[in-house]
Amino acid sequence: xxxxxxxxxxxxxxxxxxxxxxxxxxxxxxxxxxxxFHHIDFSGPGSNHQIPLSPDDSKENPSEDGSxxxxxxxxxxxxxxxxxxxxxxxxxxxxxxxxLRQRLYSRAFIVADVKKPEERFVYLVxxxxxxxTAVRYGILEGLAELGAEYSVYRQWNVAVTGTHSHSGxxxxxxxxxxxxxxxxFDTQSYQAIVDGALLSIRRAHEGITLGHLSISSxxxxxxxxxxxxxxxxxxxxxxxNGYEHNVDKTLTMLRFQRAGDxxxxxxxxxxxxxxxxxxxxxxxxxxxNKGVAAALFEKSMPKSTDPYRILDPSFVAGFSQSNVGDTxxxxxxxxxxxxxxxxxxxxxxxxxGKNEPCHGRGPLFRESDQGASSCFEIGRRQFAAAKELFNxxxxxxxxxxxxxxxxxxxxxxxxxxxxxxPNGTLVxxxxxxxxxxxxxxxxxxxxxxxxKQNNTGTPxxxxxxxxxxxxxxxxxxxxxxCHSAKPILLDVGEVHNPYLWTPNVxxxxxxxxxxxLIIVSPGEATTxxxxxxxxxxxxxxxxxxxxxxxxxxxxxxxxANSYTHYIATEEEYSIQRYEGASxxxxxxxxxxxxxxxxxxxPYLAAEATSQPEPGxxxxxxxxxxxxxxxxxxxxxxxxxxxxxxxLEDAPGAVARxxxxxxxxxxxxxxxxxxxxxTYAAVEVLRKPGVWFPFKDDSDWELVFRWRRTNSVLxxxxxxxxxxxxxxxxxxxxxxxxxxxxKMLGSGEIVGFExxxxxxxxx
Numbered sequence: 202x203x204x205x206x207x208x209x210x211x212x213x214x215x216x217x218x219x220x221x222x223x224x225x226x227x228x229x230x231x232x233x234x235x236x237x238f239h240h241i242d243f244s245g246p247g248s249n250h251q252i253p254l255s256p257d258d259s260k261e262n263p264s265e266d267g268s269x270x271x272x273x274x275x276x277x278x279x280x281x282x283x284x285x286x287x288x289x290x291x292x293x294x295x296x297x298x299x300x301l302r303q304r305l306y307s308r309a310f311i312v313a314d315v316k317k318p319e320e321r322f323v324y325l326v327x328x329x330x331x332x333x334t335a336v337r338y339g340i341l342e343g344l345a346e347l348g349a350e351y352s353v354y355r356q357w358n359v360a361v362t363g364t365h366s367h368s369g370x371x372x373x374x375x376x377x378x379x380x381x382x383x384x385x386f387d388t389q390s391y392q393a394i395v396d397g398a399l400l401s402i403r404r405a406h407e408g409i410t411l412g413h414l415s416i417s418s419x420x421x422x423x424x425x426x427x428x429x430x431x432x433x434x435x436x437x438x439x440x441x442n443g444y445e446h447n448v449d450k451t452l453t454m455l456r457f458q459r460a461g462d463x464x465x466x467x468x469x470x471x472x473x474x475x476x477x478x479x480x481x482x483x484x485x486x487x488x489x490n491k492g493v494a495a496a497l498f499e500k501s502m503p504k505s506t507d508p509y510r511i512l513d514p515s516f517v518a519g520f521s522q523s524n525v526g527d528t529x530x531x532x533x534x535x536x537x538x539x540x541x542x543x544x545x546x547x548x549x550x551x552x553x554g555k556n557e558p559c560h561g562r563g564p565l566f567r568e569s570d571q572g573a574s575s576c577f578e579i580g581r582r583q584f585a586a587a588k589e590l591f592n593x594x595x596x597x598x599x600x601x602x603x604x605x606x607x608x609x610x611x612x613x614x615x616x617x618x619x620x621x622x623p624n625g626t627l628v629x630x631x632x633x634x635x636x637x638x639x640x641x642x643x644x645x646x647x648x649x650x651x652x653k654q655n656n657t658g659t660p661x662x663x664x665x666x667x668x669x670x671x672x673x674x675x676x677x678x679x680x681x682x683c684h685s686a687k688p689i690l691l692d693v694g695e696v697h698n699p700y701l702w703t704p705n706v707x708x709x710x711x712x713x714x715x716x717x718l719i720i721v722s723p724g725e726a727t728t729x730x731x732x733x734x735x736x737x738x739x740x741x742x743x744x745x746x747x748x749x750x751x752x753x754x755x756x757x758x759x760x761a762n763s764y765t766h767y768i769a770t771e772e773e774y775s776i777q778r779y780e781g782a783s784x785x786x787x788x789x790x791x792x793x794x795x796x797x798x799x800x801x802x803p804y805l806a807a808e809a810t811s812q813p814e815p816g817x818x819x820x821x822x823x824x825x826x827x828x829x830x831x832x833x834x835x836x837x838x839x840x841x842x843x844x845x846x847x848l849e850d851a852p853g854a855v856a857r858x859x860x861x862x863x864x865x866x867x868x869x870x871x872x873x874x875x876x877x878x879t880y881a882a883v884e885v886l887r888k889p890g891v892w893f894p895f896k897d898d899s900d901w902e903l904v905f906r907w908r909r910t911n912s913v914l915x916x917x918x919x920x921x922x923x924x925x926x927x928x929x930x931x932x933x934x935x936x937x938x939x940x941x942x943k944m945l946g947s948g949e950i951v952g953f954e955x956x957x958x959x960x961x962x963x
Contacts, residue, residue: 267602267603267604267715268413268414268600268601268602268715269315269411269412269413269460270312270313270314270315270411270412270413270414270601270606270714271311271312271313271314271315271318271321271409271410271411271412272311272312272313272409272410272411272412272414272457272459272466272467273309273310273311273313273405273406273407273408273409273410274308274309274310274311274405274408274457274466274467274515274516274517275308275309275311275400275401275402275403275404275405275406275407275408275517276306276307276308276309276401276404276517277306277307277309277397277398277399277400277401277404277877278304278305278306278397278400278876278877279305279306279307279327279328279329279393279394279396279397279398279876280301280304280305280393280397280486280874280875280876281305281369281370281373281387281389281390281391281393281394281874282298282370282387282389282390282393282870282871282874283298283299283300283301283370283486283870283880283905283907284297284298284299284300284869284870284871284907285297285298285830285869285871286298286370286371286372286383286387286390286830287370287371287372287382287383287384288367288368288369288370288371288483288484288486289329289330289367289369289370289371289372289373289374289379289383290330290365290366290367290368290369290371290476290477291367291477291481291646292379292382293382293481293646294382294383294384296481296482296483296484297484298370298484298485298486299484299485299906299907299908300484300485300486300904300905300906300907301485301486301487301870301880301881301898301904301905302368302485302486302487302573302901302904302905303486303487303488303492303493303496303898303899303900303901304488304879304898304899305327305328305329305366305369305486305487305488305492306327306328306397306401306488306492306495307325307326307327307328307394307397307398307400307401308325308326308327308401308495308517308518308519309323309324309325309398309401309402309404309405309517310323310324310325310326310405310457310467310469310517310519311323311402311405311406311409312324312414312606312714313353313409313606314604314605314606315411316604318353319353320605320606320607321353321354321358321606322358322359322360322606322608322712322714323354323358323359323360323402323405324360324362324469324519324521324712324719324758325340325359325360325361325362325398325401325402326362326364326469326495326519326520326521327361327362327363327364327394327398328363328364328366328369328488328491328492328495329363329364329366329369329373329394330363330365330366330367330369330371330476330760330764331362331363331365331759331760331761331764332360332361332362332363332723332759332760332761332762332763332764333361333373333374333375333762333763333764334375334376334704334708334762334763334819334821335373335374335375335391335821335822335823336361336373336374336375336391336394336395336398337359337361337762337763338821339391339392339395340359340361340395340398340399340402341354341355341356341359343395343396343399344359344399344402347399347403350406351402351403351406354402356610356815357608357609357610357710357812358608358610358712360710360712360719360721360758360761360762361398361761361762362521362522362721362758362759362760362761362762363522363759363760363761363764364476364488364489364491364492364520364521364522365475365476365489365491365522365525365725365760366476366479366487366488366489366491366492367475367476367477367479367481367489367646368476368479368483368485368486368487368488368489369486369487369488370387370390370486371383371390372384372385372386372387372390372391372828372830373386373387373390373391373394374386374764375704375763375819375820375821375822375823376700376701376702376703376704376822377699377700377701377702377822377827378691378693378702378703379764380826380827383830384828384829384830385826385827385828385829385830386823386826386827386828386830387828387830388828389871389874391823393874393876396876397876408466408515410459410460410466411459411460411461412457412458412459412460412466413458413460413600413601414455414456414457414458414600414601414714414715414717415455415456415458415594415598415599415600415601416453416454416455416456416598416599416601416717416754417453417454417456417590417593417594417597417598417599418451418452418453418454418590419451419452419454419586419587419589419590420450420451420452420586421450421451421452421472421582421583421586422450423532423564423582424472424474424490424530424532424579424582424583424586425448425450425472425473425474425475425528425529425530425532426448426528426529426531426532426534427447427448427527427528427529427728428475428527428528428529428531428535428561428643428644428645429527429643429654429727429773429776429778429779429780430447430547431547431548431549431655431776431778432527432655432727432769432772432773432776432778432780432781433447433527433727433728433729433773435770435772435773435775435776436729436770436772436773437772440729441729444732447728448473448527448528448728449472449473449523449524449728449731449732451472452470452471452472452583452586452587452590453470453471453472453523453756454468454469454470454587454590454591454594454598455468455469455470455601455717456468456591456594456598457469465502465516465591466515466516466517467516467517467518467519468498468517468518468519468587468591469519469521470518470519470520470521470583470587471521471522471523471756471757471758472520472521472522472523472583473522473523473524473525473528473728473731474490474491474522474525474528474529474530474579474583475525475528475529475530475645476488476489476490476491476522476530477489477529477530477531477561477645477646478490478530478531478563478572478575478576478579478580479571479572479573479576480571480572480646481646482571483571483572483573484571485571485573485904485906487576487901489576489580490530490576490577490579490580490583491520491522491580491583492580493576493577493579493580493581493583493584493901494518494520494580494581494583494584494587495518495519495520496899496900496901497580497581497584498518498520498584498587498588498591499516499517499518501584501588502516518587520583520587521758522758522759522760523731523756523757523758523759524722524725524726524727524728524730524731524732524734524757525725525726525759525760526724526725526726526727526728526730526731526767526768526769526780527727527728527769527773527780528728529561529643529644529645530563530575530576530579530645531560531561531562531563531566531575531644531645532563532564532579533561533562533563533564533566534561534562535550535559535560535561535562535644536559536560536562537552537553537558537559538552538558538559538560539552539553539555539558541553545559545644546559548655549653549654549655549656549778550641550643550644550647550653550654550778551653556641556642556647556648556652556653556654557647557648558647559644559647560644560647561643561644561645563575563576563578563579564578564579565578577901599754601714601715601716601717602715602716602751603715603716603748603749603751603807604807605713605806605807605808606713606714607712607713607804607805607806607807607809608710608711608712608713608805609709609710609711609801609804609805609812609813610708610709610710610812610813610815611709611801611812611813611814611815611816612706612707612708612709612815612816612817612818612819613706613707613709613793613797613816614705614706614816614817615630615633615705615706615707615765615785615786615790615793616630616631616632616633616694616705616706616786617629617630617631617632618630618786618793618797620792620793620796620797621796622789622792623792628789628792629683629787629789630683630786630787630789630790630793631680631683631684631694631786631787632680632683632692632694632695632705632786633693633694633702633703633704633705633785633786634676634680634684634687634689634691634692634693634694634695634785634787635689635690635691635693635703635766635782635783635785636656636684636687636688636689636690636777636781636782636783637652637656637688637690637777637782638652638653638654638655638656638777638778638779638781638782638783639690639691639779639782639783640652640690641653641654641656641779641782642779643779654777654778654779654782655776655777655778656688656777656782657686657687657688657775657776657777673691673692673693673696674692674693674695674696675692676689676692676695680692680695683787684787684788685774685775685787685788686774686775686777686781686788687774687777687781687782687784687787687788688777690782693785694785694786699825699827700820700822700825700826701820701822703765703766703785704723704763704764704765704785704819706763706816706817706818706819707723707724707763707765707794708721708723708761708762708763709794709797709798709801709816710761710762711738711798711801711802711804711805713747713748713805715748715751716748716749716751716752716753716754717753717754717755717756718738718739718742718747718748718753718754718755718756718805719755719756719757719758720734720735720738720755720756720757720758720759720798721758721759721761721762722734722757722758722759722760722761722768722794723759723760723761723762723763723764723765724759724760724764724765724766724767724768724784724785724790724794725759725760725766725767725768725780726757726759726767726768726791727767727768727769727770727773727780729770729773730768730769730770730773730791731757733770733791733795734757734791734794734795734798735755735756735757736755737795737798737799738753738755738795738798738799738802739752739753739754739755741799741802742755742802742805745802745803745806747802747805747806763819765785765786766783766784766785767779767780767781767783767784767785768784768790768791768794769781769784769790769791770791771788771789771791771792774787774788774790775788801813832871833869833871833872833943834915834943835915835943835944835945835946835948836868836869836872836915836916836917836942836943836944837914837915837916837942837945838866838916839866839910839914839916842866843866843953844866844867844868844940844942844953844955845865845866845938845940845953845954845955846865846866846955847863847864847865847955847956847957847958848864848865848866848918849862849863849864849920850863850957850958851863851935851936851957851958851960852960853958853960853961854960854961854962854963855925855960855961855962855963856925856962856963857925857926857927857928857929857962857963858925858926858927859925860922860923860924860925861922861923861925861936861960862920862921862922862923862936863920863921863936863938863957864918864919864920864921865918865919865920865921865938865940865955866916866918866919866955867907867908867917867918867919867938867940868917868940868941868942868943868953869907869917869942869943870905870907870940872940872941872942872943872950873940873941873950873952875898875939878939879897879898879899879939880898880905880919880921880938880939880940881897881898881903881904881905881921881936881937881938881939882894882895882896882897882898882903882936882937882939883895883896883897883903883923883934883935883936883937884934884935884937885932885933885934886932886933886934886935886959892935895934896923902923902924902925902926903921903922903923903924904921904922904923904924905919905920905921906919906920906921906922907919908920915945919938919940921936921938923936925962929962930962931961931962931963932961932962933959933960933961934959934960934961934962935956935957935958935959935960936956936957937954937955937956937957938954938955938956939952939954940952940953940954940955941953
């Protein structure tokens with residue numbers, strides 16, 4: 202997460218002192234939301250997403266070929282409320298959704314053993330900020346409700362990762378700290394993610410087929426940089442000399458290919474770059490740069506005419522995060538936006554001693570579009586590298602092979618985990634706490650007031666903040682000593698009022714298929730932290746012959762399952778830039794994760810038949826979560842107008858490369874999320890009277906904006922803008938709007954439509 206600046210610090214004090222009375226006076230009586238799981242209706246048009254086994258599949262003999270697995274891929278819409286909900290990532294209470302640039306998706310990848318199909322795992326890539334304890338719980342509960350066929354998906358084999366987009370709706374997380382800026386928990390936002398994830402799993406499950414996996418990698422030189430190079434330099438020189446770059450430039454691709462006819466059905470990639478291309482002043486929902494990359498890849502695949510491929514589009518491309526902690530998509534570096542144009546100070550990312558003017562610059566930072574152009578470009582660069590790699594997979598990839606698909610999961614209490622350090626001493630993790638530099642933010646999103654990065658020992662900040670932190674919880678001497686170089690600002694792990702602020706219980710999860718091992722990380726590991734973790738796992742797996750005669754291939758995916766903030770190396774932690782200050786469990790956090798995963802590694806052996814003890818269950822706070830988010834009361838059109846009426850029409854002709862817009866009488870989009878559908882569309886006239894879909898709101902270039910025009914009268918407007926590409930064919934087009942209004946009195950939700958005049962693109 203890029204920052205929890207002043208809003209969080211003040212919010213912490215407010216919640217600690219006046220969590221009930223102050224907020225009640227501001228927002229009214231709190232609405233305690235309750236968990237509302239429900240069955241998804243998979244019936245109706247387009248519900249058959251099964252991919253039957255091709256007749257050619259029968260030619261494979263899985264018993265003789267260790268490279269044949271059962272594979273499935275699926276994709277579903279998880280776009281939550283696109284307006285009036287605080288966005289998740291920058292923790293800015295003023296960043297509230299106002300529309301949609303790109304729909305959000307869950308992409309599911311299933312790998313199962315042919316001989317023992319119950320041995321399987323599903324890896325989810327969600328276009329959200331991170332995995333989450335409550336979201337994962339909801340997915341597991343939903344799978345259990347689907348019946349016996351889905352009982353093969355259990356606690357240990359379901360991995361829920363987020364692409365770390367900072368441009369999605371928030372208010373869906375389990376713990377209090379990220380709920381503060383969103384005014385609590387929103388059931389609609391949460392349920393959209395859970396339901397869509399379940400639908401993607403079901404589609405992948407119903408489409409399971411015999412197939413092959415292969416893996417390869419490519420260098421992506423121009424899509425990420427290190428935003429904390431000063432902290433990176435604290436790592437041992439000998440260790441740093443083993444790597445060419447101070448961030449990982451490698452994109453790793455796992456190809457899913459159907460057996461028999463060798464038809465590609467999906468790819469799953471890992472590459473580290475923050476989802477912060479869209480800036481903190483953006484209020485349009487999107488999947489950020491990884492959402493762009495996934496959409497470009499999927500659209501680049503030809504639509505199949507194969508009768509055995511019913512899904513359209515059926516190819517699924519997952520762009521998962523890796524050791525993302527200190528990476529940035531703002532590849533031109535950080536500069537002072539104070540009129541000087543100078544680079545920010547190397548040690549603490551300040552400009553003349555001030556934190557706020559220091560901002561990272563994306564490749565097209567001069568465009569005044571809240572980062573949209575830079576976002577698309579960074580996404581395009583990932584896509585271009587991935588597509589180049591994909592096209593060479595037949596020649597360059599390594600087959601994944603070997604018996605045994607294994608997975609493990611356990612919970613570990615990191616508030617007091619004692620283990621043997623690599624140097625032989627006994628060390629202990631600490632209850633979660635955040636340091637002063639946490640409030641300083643990063644060059645992707647700087648904090649406010651006098652907080653600075655690289656803040657150790659006695660913090661260089663106004664002493665009033667020590668009082669603010671003390672109001673929340675005064676850290677004991679032992680807690681301060683445990684966190685060592687970190688001056689504690691928010692002692693969040695020891696606060697349970699009104700419920701836990703951050704997790705102390707963390708997920709430990711590993712997946713294995715053949716020689717491929719996947720670390721499912723709940724936190725944002727920095728570049729060097731991820732390298733150490735992967736290297737330790739690979740060395741241990743090789744020594745134990747876990748992967749047979751093949752060299753282990755280790756990847757790291759996350760942030761997953763529960764968001765535990767950052768995982769920095771001990772050396773980076775000692776510098777206390779943002780990443781170190783956000784490493785929750787003290788200086789030994791990384792080594793604790795490494796120790797736990799190494800200890801449980803034997804459970805991934807082919808001959809293993811059991812799981813580790815489940816460990817202490819984390820709290821599920823949804824039933825107790827506060828919510829001060831007001832629902833939609835009603836909608837109404839202006840006098841003498843109807844919903845869907847055109848207020849400002851499109852022109853009669855539009856040039857390629859221009860933007861065409863139409864404005865309609867609107868209603869609140871929260872009335873109907875239009876999941877698996879669209880709020881906006883561009884249609885093309887193919888023959889007289891016959892219009893065909895051309896663009897919808899999953900397309901980057903079609904932008905949906907909503908604006909409340911009168912809060913008392915409950916009127917609103919919708920503007921739909923199409924950025925016409927230079928390659929769009931000449932023809933007749935129109936813009937359409939699909940809305941739903943909540944009626945005054947009855948509360949009934951009534952759908953309506955609007956359409957612009959037709960216009961020619963030339």
